Amino acid sequence: MGFLSKFERQAPATTTDYVEEVVSSPPLDVEKARGEVQDDGNAVAHHHHIDPEAEKRVVRKLDWRVTPLVSALYLVSFLDRSNIGNAKIAGMSEDLDLTGNRYQWLLNIFYISYILFEVQVIMWKIMPPHIWATIVVLGWGLIATLQAATFNWPGEMVCRFLLGVTEAGFGPGIPYLLSFFYLRHELGLRCGIFLSCAPLATTFAGALAYGITSGHAGIANWRLLFLVEGIPTILLAPVVFFFLPDSPDKARFLTEDEKLIAKARGVRQVGTHERIGGVVWKDIGLCLLDPIAWFTALMYFSCNVSFSSLPVFLPTIVQDMGFTAVNAQGLTAPPYFISFLVTIISTYIADRTQQRGYMLMFLSCVGGIGYILLATCESIGARYFGVFLAASGIFPCIANILPWVLNNQGSDTRRGTGIAMLNLIGQCGPLLGTNVFPAKQSPRYVEGMAICAAFTFFNGFLAFGLRTLLKWENSKLDKKYGSQKDLIASRTDDPKGHESAVSEENYGPMFRYIL
Numbered sequence: 001m002g003f004l005s006k007f008e009r010q011a012p013a014t015t016t017d018y019v020e021e022v023v024s025s026p027p028l029d030v031e032k033a034r035g036e037v038q039d040d041g042n043a044v045a046h047h048h049h050i051d052p053e054a055e056k057r058v059v060r061k062l063d064w065r066v067t068p069l070v071s072a073l074y075l076v077s078f079l080d081r082s083n084i085g086n087a088k089i090a091g092m093s094e095d096l097d098l099t100g101n102r103y104q105w106l107l108n109i110f111y112i113s114y115i116l117f118e119v120q121v122i123m124w125k126i127m128p129p130h131i132w133a134t135i136v137v138l139g140w141g142l143i144a145t146l147q148a149a150t151f152n153w154p155g156e157m158v159c160r161f162l163l164g165v166t167e168a169g170f171g172p173g174i175p176y177l178l179s180f181f182y183l184r185h186e187l188g189l190r191c192g193i194f195l196s197c198a199p200l201a202t203t204f205a206g207a208l209a210y211g212i213t214s215g216h217a218g219i220a221n222w223r224l225l226f227l228v229e230g231i232p233t234i235l236l237a238p239v240v241f242f243f244l245p246d247s248p249d250k251a252r253f254l255t256e257d258e259k260l261i262a263k264a265r266g267v268r269q270v271g272t273h274e275r276i277g278g279v280v281w282k283d284i285g286l287c288l289l290d291p292i293a294w295f296t297a298l299m300y301f302s303c304n305v306s307f308s309s310l311p312v313f314l315p316t317i318v319q320d321m322g323f324t325a326v327n328a329q330g331l332t333a334p335p336y337f338i339s340f341l342v343t344i345i346s347t348y349i350a351d352r353t354q355q356r357g358y359m360l361m362f363l364s365c366v367g368g369i370g371y372i373l374l375a376t377c378e379s380i381g382a383r384y385f386g387v388f389l390a391a392s393g394i395f396p397c398i399a400n401i402l403p404w405v406l407n408n409q410g411s412d413t414r415r416g417t418g419i420a421m422l423n424l425i426g427q428c429g430p431l432l433g434t435n436v437f438p439a440k441q442s443p444r445y446v447e448g449m450a451i452c453a454a455f456t457f458f459n460g461f462l463a464f465g466l467r468t469l470l471k472w473e474n475s476k477l478d479k480k481y482g483s484q485k486d487l488i489a490s491r492t493d494d495p496k497g498h499e500s501a502v503s504e505e506n507y508g509p510m511f512r513y514i515l
Contacts, residue, residue, distance in 0.1 A: 058254065058261045062181050065253050067190050069244055070174050073137060075197035076233045077167055079205055080144035081110060083229050084160075085315050086209035087222035089328065095220060096153050106153075106160050107434035111308065111427060113164030118423045124173035125416055133170065134241040140166035141233030148219075148226040172423040175402045176416050181248050183265065184514065185351055188403040192347025195399035198307075199339035199391060202314075202332065205229075209315075210330040283413035292513075293418045295466040296405045299360070300426025302459040303401065306367065306394045306452040308430030309437060314387065320443035321380050331384070339391040346396040347403070356404045357467030357515050360397055364460030367393020368453050375449035390452070397459060407514035408470065429455075470513040481509040 084092075088103060098106070123132045143162045150156045175191050182190050212225050245251035248262030287293050314335075319328035342363075350359040370389025377383050405422050409415045436448035 054258070055261055055265070058248070058258045058265075059182075059186070061251070061253055061258070062248065063190075065243070065251070066178070066181055066245065067193055069240070070178070071194045071197045073133070073236060073240065074171060074174065074194055075201045075204075076229075076236065077140065077171055078198045078201040079229050080140060080233060081163065081167060082202060083205050083209070083225060086205055087225050089315050089319055090209065090212075090222040090225060091220050092222040095222070096150070096156055098153065101438075102153050104435055104438075106156055107308075108431060109157055110160045110164040111430040111434070113161045114168045115424060115427045115431075117165045117168040118172055118420065118427065120169035121172045121176065121416065121420045121423065123169065124177055125412070128246045129173075129177055130241055130244040130246055132173075133244055134237050136166050136169035137233060137240050138237035140170070141230060141235075141237060144233060145227060145230030147230070148223040168423075172419055175406060176419045179406045179412075179415055180266075184407055185354065187406060188347045188351040188356070188400070189344075191403045191406075192344050192396075192399045195395075195402065196340045196343035198398070199336040199343060199395045203334075203336040203340060205332070207330065207333045210333075280411065280413040283411050284417045287409060287414040287417035287421065290409075290414075290418075292408055292466065292469065293405070293421050294425075295462055295469070296401055296408075296418070297421050297425035299401050299459050299462045299466070300398070300422045301429040302455040302462065303394055303397045304426050304429030305433040305436075305455040306371070306390065307398055307433070309433035309448070309452065310391065310394065316442075317374075317437075317445060318384075318387070320445075321383060322443075335388045335391040336395075338388055339395040342392045343396040343399045347399050350400055350403075354514055356400050356407070357463050357470070360400050360404075360463035361460045363393045363397045363400070364456050364463065365393070367397065368456040368460070369393075371449050371453035371456060375444070375446050375453060378444070390456075394456060397456075404466075404514065410511050467515050470515050474512050474515070477509075477512060 084106060088098070092098065093103065096102075120136075140163055143159055143166060147156065147159045147163075150159060174194060175187075178190050178194065179187055208229065209225055212221055212228060245253075248254070248266065249259045251259070251262070254262060314332050315328050318331050321328075323331060346359055346363060350356045367390050370386045370391070370393060373386030374383055374390065377386065402419075402422070405418045406415050409418045433452070436451045437445050438448075441447055
């Protein structure tokens with residue numbers, strides 16, 4: 001749908017009571033647009049439909065205004081956190097005397113603060129998103145830039161700690177924010193585009209670092225690197241304040257009739273509940289006890305062991321293959337660009353087939369084989385090919401896990417809690433991942449590669465287990481309520497059961513888990 005419509009499964013027609021758009025028609029009544037909802041959050045019979053072409057126009061505008069903006073922010077976010085790997089081999093190691101395990105501590109302190117302050121994800125539901133996003137974007141932009149002014153290891157430690165605090169308020173909340181704008185079958189691809197900016201940022205990090213460090217600036221190359229990559233983030237803060245909408249029905253770029261369509265889409269998702277401004281505490285407790293949420297959190301932990309370590313250590317790994325520091329910067333770019341493409345393609349396929357479990361199993365095998373090649377091969381060509389496989393497996397895995405969390409929690413509060421659990425547990429993975437490549441293991445880092453391979457394959461095993469559990473849960477729901485198709489046919493004017501129901505993404509007779 002929208003400018004991405006040719007790449008995704010078409011949305012079914014809605015049962016929401018919305019009269020097809022006619023240019024000469026007067027503004028529509030919002031309550032009529034929403035329709036009636038039963039106490040259990042499922043729709044009674046409706047008699048009008050959203051005009052599919054009008055809905056496409058709404059989603060097209062969201063695709064051009066929301067997804068690119070949050071993707072650009074994530075790109076600079078990932079660039080600002082991971083460019084320390086490029087700075088290390090560009091002279092920072094010598095200038096700041098990063099002897100012993102000091103470099104590992106610069107990586108650890110970021111993730112320690114990131115984990116401690118991930119509770120900020122709740123702010124996306126409490127505070128207007130455009131205000132909260134502006135605060136954290138400006139904060140991490142300033143800190144990332146000020147790294148250029150550090151002259152010792154303690155100063156850089158402070159910067160990395162504060163960078164983790166501010167970035168923790170952004171990245172974990174964006175998939176949750178996107179769930180307010182897109183339906184279930186639309187969300188995965190948009191999360192994929194958003195998260196594909198991680199490998200894309202790393203691609204730019206290698207290419208940009210190559211351009212900066214190959215010159216002869218008046219200041220140290222690593223300081224110039226932090227300046228060049230940090231200032232754009234500061235400039236994006238006012239853009240966020242003025243152009244990031246809080247919700248689809250508050251988007252200034254939509255007309256009044258388009259806002260009604262956006263509201264009707266929201267009713268299709270969760271009924272008539274207000275989605276910004278509070279939490280249901282009971283749902284938080286239920287989510288904490290949900291094995292599905294623990295499965296995805298452990299999967300995220302497993303992926304993050306590799307996801308966090310690859311960008312910050314790959315320049316060093318490539319350099320230890322025998323390349324110069326400058327050439328190593330450039331050679332890190334191609335694997336990440338391929339990973340960027342695979343991330344988008346894999347989330348598109350998973351959205352179209354609604355089979356995220358199979359996709360995660362396949363990607364885990366690809367990434368695991370890549371790490372095995374890196375651990376066992378001595379040939380430079382084979383090891384560099386292993387880098388391509390590792391990057392093409394691990395980054396797309398992350399992009400498919402996040403929408404799987406949002407797809408399989410049946411309320412906004414539970415979706416938010418699921419994302420918080422995912423990050424609180426999953427972000428402990430980097431504490432392990434950033435410590436498995438000690439300098440004494442250079443140049444092959446066999447132990448670190450083997451650990452990453454093991455956790456990548458473990459992620460595939462968890463995906464298999466979770467898919468089996470979800471399939472069993474769906475069979476129980478079908479026995480209890482009947483099939484979705486029969487339910488829709490009984491509640492609507494569509495005897496074939498092709499329409500959608502109101503509140504289909506919240507728990508109730510119409511809810512089914514995405515496999």
